[in-house]
Amino acid sequence: MNESSEKAIWLLFVEGDLNAFSTLFKLFYDPLHNYGLKISSNSEITEDCLQNFFIYLYDNRTTFGTVKHVKSYLFVSFRRALLKSLKKERKYTDLNLAQENSTAFEFSSEELMVKQELTKIRKEAVAILLNSLSTREREAIYLKYYSELPTNRISEVMDISYQSVLNTLQKAFTKLRHHLEKHEIKQVFNLN
Amino acid sequence: MGKCNQSLLEILLKDSSFNNWAKKSNQNDMAFWEKWIREHPDTIETVYTARDIIIGIAFKKDILPEEKINKELNAVLAQISLKKEIEDAKKVIPINRNPRAKFIKYSAVAAIGLLVIVFGNIALNSSSEVTHKTGFGEIINLKLPDGTSVVLNGNSEIKYSKEDTRNIALKGEAYFKVKSIPATKAKFWVNTKDLKVEVYGTQFHVNTREKKTDVLLDEGSIHLVLDNGDTTEMVPGELVSFSKENNRISQQKLTTELPYALWREDTYVFNNITLEEVMKNVKHAYGVVIEFNDEELKHQLLTGGIPNQNLKICLSAIEKSTGTQIVNKDNKLILFKNSNN
Numbered sequence: 348m349n350e351s352s353e354k355a356i357w358l359l360f361v362e363g364d365l366n367a368f369s370t371l372f373k374l375f376y377d378p379l380h381n382y383g384l385k386i387s388s389n390s391e392i393t394e395d396c397l398q399n400f401f402i403y404l405y406d407n408r409t410t411f412g413t414v415k416h417v418k419s420y421l422f423v424s425f426r427r428a429l430l431k432s433l434k435k436e437r438k439y440t441d442l443n444l445a446q447e448n449s450t451a452f453e454f455s456s457e458e459l460m461v462k463q464e465l466t467k468i469r470k471e472a473v474a475i476l477l478n479s480l481s482t483r484e485r486e487a488i489y490l491k492y493y494s495e496l497p498t499n500r501i502s503e504v505m506d507i508s509y510q511s512v513l514n515t516l517q518k519a520f521t522k523l524r525h526h527l528e529k530h531e532i533k534q535v536f537n538l539n
Numbered sequence: 540m541g542k543c544n545q546s547l548l549e550i551l552l553k554d555s556s557f558n559n560w561a562k563k564s565n566q567n568d569m570a571f572w573e574k575w576i577r578e579h580p581d582t583i584e585t586v587y588t589a590r591d592i593i594i595g596i597a598f599k600k601d602i603l604p605e606e607k608i609n610k611e612l613n614a615v616l617a618q619i620s621l622k623k624e625i626e627d628a629k630k631v632i633p634i635n636r637n638p639r640a641k642f643i644k645y646s647a648v649a650a651i652g653l654l655v656i657v658f659g660n661i662a663l664n665s666s667s668e669v670t671h672k673t674g675f676g677e678i679i680n681l682k683l684p685d686g687t688s689v690v691l692n693g694n695s696e697i698k699y700s701k702e703d704t705r706n707i708a709l710k711g712e713a714y715f716k717v718k719s720i721p722a723t724k725a726k727f728w729v730n731t732k733d734l735k736v737e738v739y740g741t742q743f744h745v746n747t748r749e750k751k752t753d754v755l756l757d758e759g760s761i762h763l764v765l766d767n768g769d770t771t772e773m774v775p776g777e778l779v780s781f782s783k784e785n786n787r788i789s790q791q792k793l794t795t796e797l798p799y800a801l802w803r804e805d806t807y808v809f810n811n812i813t814l815e816e817v818m819k820n821v822k823h824a825y826g827v828v829i830e831f832n833d834e835e836l837k838h839q840l841l842t843g844g845i846p847n848q849n850l851k852i853c854l855s856a857i858e859k860s861t862g863t864q865i866v867n868k869d870n871k872l873i874l875f876k877n878s879n880n
Contacts, residue, residue, distance in 0.1 A: 351869035
């Protein structure tokens with residue numbers, strides 16, 4: 348499914364076509380579900396919020412104006428909705444408040460595929476390195492390589508400028524590369 | 540840590556030849572960039588960062604099972620239609636208060652209660668319900684358990700319960716050849732948002748795409764029950780349009796003067812239909828966006844059969860019979876006046 352057929356289906360959905368709505372749901376449920384889990388680490392909140400989000404979309408379909416890019420539009424709106432309901436939740440579970448931010452966008456080694464430059468290094472090491480980045484850097488990496496959003500759309504989703512997305516990615520990869528180089532050198536000397 | 544040059548980074552990221560080098564996908568580009576890097580050793584930090592951003596990180600995607608997504612979708616759809624029913628029920632309550640207001644209010648509450656029960660039943664009996672659904676640009680031929688054949692156009696849906704296979708609900712567009720059962724004189728029903736078609740054995744076409752339902756009868760006879768309770772009989776060759784929204788019915792015999800659009804098996808037949816209306820049919824069946832390069836084109840009339848096996852054939856027939864050029868740009872159809880005309 349390419350961008351413009353997503354848009355064609357979106358326009359039918361705006362006209363109230365339930366078939367088009369179902370198509371959008373099937374296309375984007377999975378990527379939004381995964382994104383929600385990465386933000387909240389809580390599948391119950393994510394799924395409740397997603398259900399309400401899709402119902403909200405249907406009820407308000409005529410009020411959205413022109414949508415340029417369907418996928419990023421859904422990511423932006425869902426992110427906002429989820430953060431709002433997490434905030435509400437925090438009132439009751441104050442203990443988790445401090446950790447909430449730091450656990451967002453944590454990666455596990457099972458999520459990584461060993462490829463190209465990373466073949467020599469164990470996946471665990473890469474996961475640890477990724478998790479040592481800031482939450483913002485991790486989210487940018489997630490949106491670019493997991494959700495496969497174009498860089499200009501990532502800036503919309505994260506509500507920062509295009510330049511800051513580039514900066515963030517650049518910082519993240521510079522850090523990663525220097526860590527990896529050090530790690531490789533260590534491996535060379537640790538021939539046990 | 541070395542310095543990274545922002546503007547160079549942006550240039551490299553956008554350069555397709557550099558992208559090829561990073562992905563090691565083109566020999567010529569690789570040779571060029573190896574040389575370039577040797578000549579510009581001060582840029583190495585930026586070059587490596589750009590390369591890393593392009594290669595990125597390969598994630599294994601965690602895909603949810605289809606049943607899980609369908610289950611969630613059904614829950615959302617049920618909530619949407621429940622909400623709709625409740626809203627419709629609310630509209631019954633009169634705004635001005637009179638002595639009976641309380642009573643009406645209670646009966647409205649009772650009506651909502653009843654709806655919930657009905658929904659509960661639907662959910663419980665869902666296993667005995669059969670649904671056939673087509674995607675965009677997909678046409679299927681169906682044989683129902685009673686021998687009736689149905690051709691379902693793209694982006695359409697029929698639904699019936701296993702206990703009552705001659706009582707079906709339609710969304711979209713379909714052509715029916717209803718098998719008559721003379722022994723029992725069993726009726727066949729097609730239900731749409733606007734009306735109910737009641738027949739013994741006939742051939743007819745139903746279209747619910749726009750904010751109305753069109754029924755065209757080819758053979759036999761039909762009894763229609765409109766959403767407002769009115770009824771009407773149809774004879775072959777007649778076209779009925781009814782919209783519950785504006786409560787308007789039109790019933791006419793097809794003639795060469797009358798504008799009409801119909802669809803059967805894999806052909807559309809248009810008679811004096813504007814190109815704008817013609818393209819609406821294409822839009823619904825294939826899920827495409829329509830754009831007119833020239834406003835005048837919208838009002839051009841089309842008469843004739845348009846084959847509809849697939850989008851390409853359909854468009855080329857429309858081009859030929861209207862002297863237009865249709866450019867398909869990623870599912871957006873742009874109509875141009877043919878420059879030869």
